[in-house]
Amino acid sequence: MRFSKFKLVLLALASGVLLALGWPTYGFPLLLFFAFVPLLLAERQLRLSEAKRKGLKIFGLSYLTFVIWNAITTSWLRFADLFGASFAVFVNAALMALIVLIYHKYAKRQSTNRALLFLVVLWISFEKLHLGWEFSWPWLNLGNGFSEYMSWIQWYEYTGTFGGTLWIWILNVLIFKGILSYQDDQSKRVLKSVLLKCAGLIIVPILISFAIYSSYTQEGETVNVIALQPNIDPYSEKYNMTNLNFAELFFELSDSKITDATDFVIAPETFLAESTPLSKFDNSLLKSKFDRYVKAHPNVNLLTGISFYDMFTDKSKIKKETNTYKFTANTWYDDYNAALLINSSNSVQQYNKSKLVVGIENFPYQDILKPILGDALIDLGGTVAMKTTQDYRGVFTASNSKFKVAPIICYESVYGEFVSGYVRNEANFLAIITNDAWWNETQGHKQHLSYAKLRAVETRRDIVRSANTGISAIINAKGEITSRLAYGEKGAVSGQIRTNDTITFYVMAGDYIARISIFILVFVGLIGFFRRKKETS
Structure with a gap:
């Protein structure tokens, strides 16, 4: 023909x-x-x-x-x-x-x-x-x-x-x-x-x-979870509020659903958007507010996204993603898109986002492109610095030591083998924290939610998904959405999930x-x- x-x-x-x-x-x-x-x-x-x-x-x-x-x-x-x-x-x-x-x-x-x-x-x-x-x-x-x-x-x-x-x-x-x-x-x-x-x-x-x-069928421990959806406009409102303001919003949304049986309250990516010095967080007023909330709810684990930075003058600490501080000579800083877990234990658990959005959080092939493009990162709501990552897929452990959650940040949820790394590190359920408001009411946030269901089946782990604006949801290990909040809706979604300690063939083989x-x-x-x-x- x-x-x-x-x-x-x-x-x-x-x-x-x-x-x-x-x-x-x-x-x-x-x-x-x-x-x-x-x-x-x-x-x-x-x-x-x-x-x-x-x-x-x-x-x-x-x-x-x-x-x-x-x-x-x-x-x-x-x-x-x-x-x-x-x-x-x-x-x-x-x-x-x-x-x-x-x-x-x-x-x-x-x-x-x-x-x-x-x-x-x-x-x-x-x-x-x-x-x-x-x-x-x-x-x-x-x-x-x-x-x-x-x-x-x-x-x-x-x-x-x-x-x-x-x-x-x-x-x-x-x-x-x-x-x-x-x-x-x-x-x-x-x-x-x-x-x-x-x-x-x-x-x-x-x-x-x-x-x-x-x-x-899935047989595991029952976990009572709450996913917050603050519905903050990232182009204007989000970066004009202080972290103390966001803390009060966290407590307000959480209080609408929390009970004595609640195990986890989960807030979205960079929910605490005001950039915070890493070295001062433990002794900050912000940390003390969260500690008081945990004291009032001693069984609860608070998982939230936060923006951290770590400024230093020691050249030996420079990493691939380290940024140069332009206003002071011989000064550098690491910028973290991080997740935190705060509970009744003394230590705060931290994980740093490690699959970065190209051109927004990561400047690819700097040695080749920087001489041509300069510092031409895409400006996405004020996020213009290179983010510092970590190699290890950190897993957060609850205060009761039974629940181990994978703190998956936004874009990371698109990567199957990457997510399986959390499960190999003993995560028995997954939490996805994200901020999908950048794309308005389009297919973007819908596809992002839809892809999360793939991770549930690959790993046979239940998922709690907290979106700033997008669709917050609870997804079971079959990839079914059992509860959700609509796009543009402010509030919280609560429900029960189950843990799972079995390892699928895909998690083993990648x-x-x-x-x-x-x-x-x-x-x-x-x-x-x-x-x-x-x-x-």
């Missing part, structure tokens, strides 16, 4: 629209199972044609597909920063298009089957890269696409989201090859065979998931599908690019 240039463009457009319409929290993920097929057909037609500059045309068509997908699904970023949103959309689309271009170069030298295998492992390896490098942006990793259909993917406790990515690509490859076979002989038998295989590959994993879903894919990619890539294709008669 031959396509005109116009039809090639239509195929690229179709892939972009199908990917977008298959995405949460508004789409239907069944579309993802064939969304790449039109683009693969366009690439094959160009590859087998006599057209000039094929590589450039393939890149252009692919770029069109992925700009559409990125723009429709993540254009909400513009509410935080137009430049940052544009960078995320156009650069991420370019990286995705580069994958198709590399596949195109490989497919010219190798058989269809080997080339498609190369494409699948290349894409999975790209998603793994997006989880780890300094320009990390895994929002559109394909396995996230099922986050509104948790009953389909209960087997994520074994595979993580890379199982979903592999599932999507297997179906796309099968449908693509089926179309090629049908074009060759126009046989209804071939068409029927492909349809049956596709139906089986979709239905069987879903049936397995339903079986896991219906049989799963992103093993991605690691296997990288190994296959290297092996198949070396064969494909450095071994000459055999001549055919």
Whole structure:
């Protein structure tokens, strides 16, 4: 089948629209199972044609597909920063298009089957890269696409989201090859065979998931929790209030739900937004206010986000993310987006956010980019300093020593293997504290909540989610939201969760599908690019 240039463009457009319409929290993920097929057909037609500059045309068509997908699904970023949103959309689309271009170069030298295998492992390896490098942006990793259909993917406790990515690509490859076979002989038998295989590959994993879903039970300690949702405008109100004001708001919201049985009260990311010197916190009026509240409720554990800084003149303390203090010579400071746990014990437990938002909390590849861009971090509500991280996934222990909570801060909740690190460090439930008000009433905060459900299934841990403005919620280990507060609503949500001390296969093995894919990619890539294709008669 031959396509005109116009039809090639239509195929690229179709892939972009199908990917977008298959995405949460508004789409239907069944579309993802064939969304790449039109683009693969366009690439094959160009590859087998006599057209000039094929590589450039393939890149252009692919770029069109992925700009559409990125723009429709993540254009909400513009509410935080137009430049940052544009960078995320156009650069991420370019990286995705580069994958198709590399596949195109490989497919010219190798058989269809080997080339498609190369494409699948290349894409999975790209998603793994997006989880780890300094320009990390895994929002559109394909396995996230099922986050509104948790009953389909209960087997994520074994595979993580890379199982979903592999599932999507297997179906796309099968449908693509089926179309090629049908074009060759126009046989209804071939068409029927492909349809049956596709139906089986979709239905069987879903049936397995339903079986896991219906049989799963959780037996653990009951934890009574409260998640606060202060609903403070981060663009104006939030950074104009003192921490003492926020402390009073904390107590006001908590008092609306607290009982003698309450174990945890959880407040959102940077709830205490006024930057506080780390060395002075223990003896501060702010700390004494929280201590008095705990004394009045001796069984309660208070978990909250706070902004800390630590200023110093000792060069030996300088870390990769340390900032230079511009107003005093030979002075530096670490800026922390932190979580605190305060309870009846004497010590305050602290965790520092370690998966940072690119361009907002983290300046990627400073050695290369800083000479070009200067200190051009995106201004997001006054947050313009590099944040200092920690390597260890800190877990907070309650005053009764039975409850161990993972203090997951905002963007960290998008990273499956990262979150599993808390569970390996004995967290028996998860707390996500976040501030989703930057994106207004868009898909941004809805997708962020939806992705949290993936972490519940991967780790089989209940989740308490406290959002400044967004959706505060309680999520069970099946990924079901059992209680929530609507966007823009001020208040608190309370409920019961259960602890869990079992370790899922995914928590033990991590992103093993991605690691296997990288190994296959290297092996198949070396064969494909450095071994000459055999001549055919």
